[in-house]
Amino acid sequence: MSQNQLINPESLSAALIVVDQQIDFQPGGALPVTGGDQVVEGISDLMHKFKTVVLSQDSHPQGHISFASSHKGKKPYDILSLDDLNDSNFESQFSRDRLINYLLSIPQHKQTLWPDHCVPGTPGWEFDPRLPVEKADLILRKGKRIDCDSYSAFQENDGRTTGLAGYLKGKNINTLYLVGLAGDYCVNWSAYDAAQLGFKVIYDYSLTRFVDANPTNANQIIQRLKFSGVEVKNTSAA
Numbered sequence: 367m368s369q370n371q372l373i374n375p376e377s378l379s380a381a382l383i384v385v386d387q388q389i390d391f392q393p394g395g396a397l398p399v400t401g402g403d404q405v406v407e408g409i410s411d412l413m414h415k416f417k418t419v420v421l422s423q424d425s426h427p428q429g430h431i432s433f434a435s436s437h438k439g440k441k442p443y444d445i446l447s448l449d450d451l452n453d454s455n456f457e458s459q460f461s462r463d464r465l466i467n468y469l470l471s472i473p474q475h476k477q478t479l480w481p482d483h484c485v486p487g488t489p490g491w492e493f494d495p496r497l498p499v500e501k502a503d504l505i506l507r508k509g510k511r512i513d514c515d516s517y518s519a520f521q522e523n524d525g526r527t528t529g530l531a532g533y534l535k536g537k538n539i540n541t542l543y544l545v546g547l548a549g550d551y552c553v554n555w556s557a558y559d560a561a562q563l564g565f566k567v568i569y570d571y572s573l574t575r576f577v578d579a580n581p582t583n584a585n586q587i588i589q590r591l592k593f594s595g596v597e598v599k600n601t602s603a604a
């Protein structure tokens with residue numbers, strides 16, 4: 367396999383990180399990513415090859431801060447920003463103080479709002495059933511705090527650690543192979559954070575799909591990852 371040039375899946379110092387390969391992110395799900403189901407077979411093959419496999423699972427309580435439905439007048443894919451707090455018509459189920467604290471704690475002080483998705487116990491929260499979940503050494507549930515989103519598997523959007531880096535370093539793992547959904551959000555931020563945390567990171571462009579597949583967006587994401595020290599495999603972009 368070509369990825370053997372970049373990584374040996376048999377190595378005890380390498381891990382496969384499968385990000386959020388859940389029904390809600392695949393076509394027909396609540397927050398569908400175009401082509402998100404096309405990567406499942408390739409990811410399943412890798413899960414059988416790697417010695418260490420981690421699955422992340424987006425897991426939000428009802429009424430999560432990232433849901434458009436939690437903020438009156440907001441639609442999915444709108445942006446929540448500090449400007450909204452100056453609007454006297456703006457209503458949210460979160461207090462003004464809580465929203466200010468959250469927005470000040472996250473990159474660019476902006477939160478993209480999403481359709482309700484990945485609520486534990488709903489069908490969309492489940493992994494694609496074709497994934498050999500029994501191969502996972504760890505299932506990391508993220509985004510569980512009602513007032514904080516978590517794109518990255520390594521740290522929540524306000525910077526609080528998920529503990530994943532410590533888990534991997536405790537197993538002497540230094541090389542990570544990232545796949546899953548979505549390439550411009552959770553895989554992107556996971557790869558970026560992992561590189562910042564000192565891991566050698568390979569981001570497999572062929573085994574991810576983007577929420578915003580516009581080539582300009584894709585190029586920006588890939589460029590940023592490359593400049594951050596992430597190795598991007600099989601890219602036609604950038």
Ligand SMILES: [Zn+2]
Nearest residue numbers: 424426484509
């Ligand atoms: Zn989410």
